[in-house]
Amino acid sequence: MTVEIGVILPTSSPEPGRAILGDVRESARFAEELGLDSVWSTDHLIASAPMLDSSVVLSTAAAVTERITVGFNVMLLALRPVAWAAKQVSTLQYVSGNRLVLGVGTGNPAHGDVGWRAAGVSYADRGRLTDEALAVLPDLVAGKPTTLADGLEATISPGSEVPPIVVAGNGKAALRRAARYGDGWATIAMSPEEVKAALDQINGQRDRPPLRATVVAPQVDRLDAYEAAGVERIILPPTGDWRRDYEYAAELKRRA
Numbered sequence: 001m002t003v004e005i006g007v008i009l010p011t012s013s014p015e016p017g018r019a020i021l022g023d024v025r026e027s028a029r030f031a032e033e034l035g036l037d038s039v040w041s042t043d044h045l046i047a048s049a050p051m052l053d054s055s056v057v058l059s060t061a062a063a064v065t066e067r068i069t070v071g072f073n074v075m076l077l078a079l080r081p082v083a084w085a086a087k088q089v090s091t092l093q094y095v096s097g098n099r100l101v102l103g104v105g106t107g108n109p110a111h112g113d114v115g116w117r118a119a120g121v122s123y124a125d126r127g128r129l130t131d132e133a134l135a136v137l138p139d140l141v142a143g144k145p146t147t148l149a150d151g152l153e154a155t156i157s158p159g160s161e162v163p164p165i166v167v168a169g170n171g172k173a174a175l176r177r178a179a180r181y182g183d184g185w186a187t188i189a190m191s192p193e194e195v196k197a198a199l200d201q202i203n204g205q206r207d208r209p210p211l212r213a214t215v216v217a218p219q220v221d222r223l224d225a226y227e228a229a230g231v232e233r234i235i236l237p238p239t240g241d242w243r244r245d246y247e248y249a250a251e252l253k254r255r256a
Contacts, residue, residue, distance in 0.1 A: 003227045005253040006038030006235040007031055008073065008216075009061060010242040012051035019050040020238050027242050028061035031068060034250035038069035040235055043076050044107065046115035055088045062096035070096055073216070073235060074103035074168045074186065077137070078129035079119045083154050085133065086140035093141070093160040103186055103214070105168035106130050127173050134181040138162045166214055170198065179205035184232065186214040192225035199230045223256050 010022030031039050039061050043054035058070045070092075077085050093100045106126045107116075113123035121129065132149045139146040143159015167174065167182035170190075178185040179202045187195065195213050203210040212232035226234065236249045 003223055003231055003256065004037035004069075004233040005249050005256070006040055006069070006071070006233060007036055007242075007246050007249050008040045008042065008235060008238050009057055010238065011054075011057050012042045012044075012047065013049040013238070018240070020240055020242070021050060021052070022242050024052075024057055024060045025064045027246070028065050028068070028070075030243065031246050031249075032065045034246055035253065036068065036246065036249055037253075038071055038101070038233065038235070039065075040071045040073035040103075043072055043074060044111055044115050045076075045079055045119050047111045055092060058092055058100070059095060062092065062099060067099075069099050069101055071101035071166075072103045074105035074166075076107050076126075077104050077133040078106065078121055078126040079116065082133040082136060082148065083140060083156065086137055086156050089137070089163065090141045090143070090156055090158070090160040093163050094158065098161050098163070100163040101166060101184075102163045103166045103168055104130065104134065105186070106174070127177075131177060131181075134165070134167075134177065138165070175202050176205065178202050178211060182211055184214055185211050186216070188215070189217045190215060192222055192229040192231070195226065195231060196229040220252055223252075 009024055010020050010027055013020045028039050041054040041057040044051050054072055062070050089102055116123040136146050140156050141162045143156055145153055145155045147153050164183040166184035166186045167178035168186035170187055185202055212230050214233040215231050216235045217237040218234050239245055
């Protein structure tokens with residue numbers, strides 16, 4: 001079994017009004033001590049429940065660990081000027097010792113549009129803005145001179161190794177985005193059969209090596225089926241007790 005097992009840091013909640021906020025340092029260290037492969041932070045400006053800033057969370061997790069992958073699940077690129085996002089990504093990749101995975105998405109509609117309005121970004125334009133950002137983000141992160149959508153040439157210094165970019169989403173636009181820009185594709189709660197069908201769609205649109213999938217909240221008794229479908233990484237969702245969640249994830253990894 002080669003599927004990696006990851007967990008979400010206690011920095012947000014899947015349910016409005018039920019905060020899951022824990023010690024980021026302790027939880028990241030515990031995940032690494034248990035032998036898990038990755039820890040992840042969600043991202044938003046104003047969400048339907050309390051949520052910490054993802055770049056600060058992952059910087060903290062990276063600072064107290066040595067081996068474990070740290071990842072955005074997922075960064076809402078369109079909330080930020082792309083040069084600023086690239087600066088955050090490049091710096092985090094540098095300080096973590098190249099342990100970053102950059103998940104990118106357009107956001108869960110359940111959070112509404114208040115965070116977007118607060119950032120001065122059109123909610124309706126978030127897909128287009130995400131595509132524009134992904135078109136230039138790798139060169140910006142790498143520290144190469146880059147022409148932005150408005151014609152401005154910008155260079156981020158210092159640059160860093162570009163992290164794997166995992167594009168999230170199940171709609172047609174998201175699948176096209178993953179095919180065009182992704183090093184991987186991410187989804188939530190899909191069965192192995194659904195994952196395989198989506199990957200077939202994505203990879204049928206690519207002229208580069210085929211993508212594999214990251215899946216949140218799987219049917220964890222079907223790890224073999226997920227691997228056969230093209231899943232490279234499973235992330236277990238939070239239940240409210242992060243320590244118990246991580247111990248369960250470690251037991252799942254041992255059984256696999």
